[in-house]
Amino acid sequence: MTYQISVQSNGLSFAAEPDETLLEAALRQGLTLPYGCKSGACGACRGHIARGEIDPGPYKPFAISEADIAAGEALFCCAHAKSDLVVEAAITRGAQIEAKIVPVRVEALTPRAPDVMEILLRLPANETFPFLAGQFVDFLLPEGKRRSYSIANAPEKEGVLELHVRKVSGGHFTEQVFSTLKVKDVLRLEGPQGGFFLRESDKPAILLASGTGFAPIKAIVEHALATGDQRAFHLYWGCRKEADLYHDLPQRWAAEYPLIRYTPVLSEPDAGWTGAAGFVHQAVLRDYPDLSGYQVYACGNPAMVDTARADFQRLAHLPEAEFFADAFTFQ
Ligand SMILES: Cc1cc2nc3c(=O)[nH]c(=O)nc-3n(C[C@H](O)[C@H](O)[C@H](O)COP(=O)(O)OP(=O)(O)OC[C@H]3O[C@@H](n4cnc5c(N)ncnc54)[C@H](O)[C@@H]3O)c2cc1C
Structure with a gap:
């Protein structure tokens, strides 16, 4: 039995088998939709089931929540069709870049902050690895x-992948990055994975990062600069202490490019800090009481992403469809 899934707002449709998630079915048929963790934790692939x-x-x-599910909401990375469906979700045409498995060699390990390591990985010489700035x-x-x-670099920088890894105390992988990885x-x-990338639009963009959420934002800005994109960006980067901000690069962007503004924000600033706090x-x-x-584009701590999504829509009239995010959820 195959079910037919129709997207209410744009008339697209795709088929879904009972044993595949709605996300798997859409991707399999060359459609794109935002997604992140693929395990029902980050909420990026949320959509509405209008019928079925x-x-x-x-x-x-x-x-x-259960109440959301009862009201017809669903996470497409978990949900399976049990009948034909009419859905409302940010599903569009456009080939997803197919993920592939590649071996990579560690080329450099550079501490960027007390608990952040930049890992530079070299891709195999004969391997192309296309991705969209913002993917993981x-x-x-x-x-x-x-x-x-x-991925913290733009695709224009070929042959390497730059990652920013924050040490999680007792973390299975990140402890190795800071001790035995060489x-x-x-x-x-x-990879590449995920639906976090800059959408075509004339609207100015607020880029919101917490901690190593700066990584995909860096890729997005570097890609925009490399392609001569004339979008206006205002980057807000939140960290705990000043030492956590490795921000010579965004400071340089703001000094060199009139269309880029940069505001660092500390949640636990020391006495000498004169910048934004909280x-x-x-x-x-x-700064932007009206975001209509x-x-x-928000990335990093899941709680930050959730609160920003809710508060920007509720308090500053941000249209729901104009919020894009990758939440760094964990197992
Ligand atoms: C789409 C996506 C992109 C990501 N991108 C990045 C990135 O660019 N840089 C980056 O540093 N991380 C990123 N992460 C998070 C990363 O995948 C790991 O979850 C994280 O590095 C912890 O891995 P670990 O194996 O060291 O810890 P685990 O062994 O998985 O966790 C150990 C313990 O720590 C807890 N824990 C794990 N992570 C956190 C956390 N962040 N805060 C508080 N407690 C935690 C767990 O609940 C567990 O109890 C991303 C996650 C997702 C879903």
């Missing part, structure tokens, strides 16, 4: 474990 019956699948209650890769670790990291080590990764998304709301004419 689904099995909502193993979603995480912090990503979508999954390391394939022993025992079937995977860990996701956003130059010339070989790792396996699968939650990073609140600094945006102070903007797009927002």
Whole structure:
């Protein structure tokens, strides 16, 4: 039995088998939609079921509530069709770049902040690795474990992938990055992944990063600069302390490019800090009480992403469809 899924707003349709998620079915047929963790935790692939019956699948209650599900909401990375469906979701035509598995060699390990390591990976010489600025890769670790990291460089920089990895105390993978991983080590990764990339639009964009959420934002800005994009960007980067901000690059962008503004925000500043303080998304709301004419790209801490999404829509009239995010959820 194959079900027919129709997208209400744009008339697109695709087929879904009962044993595949709505996300898998859409991607398989060359459609794109935002997604992140693929495990019901980040909420990036959320959509509305206007008609028909689904099995909502193993979603995480912090990503979508039972009440939301009862009201017809669904996470497309978990939900399976149980009948033909009419859905409302950001599903568009446009080939997703197919993910592939490649071996990569560690070329450099550079500490960027007390708990952030920049890893530069060299791709095999005969291998092309197309990706969209903002996407991420999954390391394939022993025992079937995977860990996701956003690519921090633009695709224009060929042959290498730059990642920014924050140390998680007791973390299975990140502890190794800070102790045993060394130059010339070989790792396996699968990518590119995810639907976080700059959409075509004339609207100015607010770029919102917390911690290593700066990585895909860096890729997006570098790609925009490389392609001569005339979008206006205002980057807000939230960290705890000044030492956590490795921000010579965004400071240079703001000094050199009139269309780029940069505001660092510290949640636990020391006495000498004269810049913005508090939650990073609140600094945006102070500067932009009306976001109705903007797009927002948010990345990093899942709580920051969720709160920003809710507050920007509720308090500053940001259209729901203009918020794009990658939340760094964890197992
Ligand atoms: C789409 C996506 C992109 C990502 N991109 C990046 C990136 O660019 N840079 C980056 O540093 N991370 C990123 N992450 C997070 C990353 O994938 C790992 O989850 C993280 O590095 C922890 O891995 P670990 O194996 O060291 O910890 P684990 O062994 O998975 O976790 C150990 C313990 O720490 C807790 N924990 C794990 N992560 C956190 C956290 N962030 N905060 C608090 N507690 C935590 C877990 O619940 C667990 O109890 C991304 C995640 C996703 C889903």
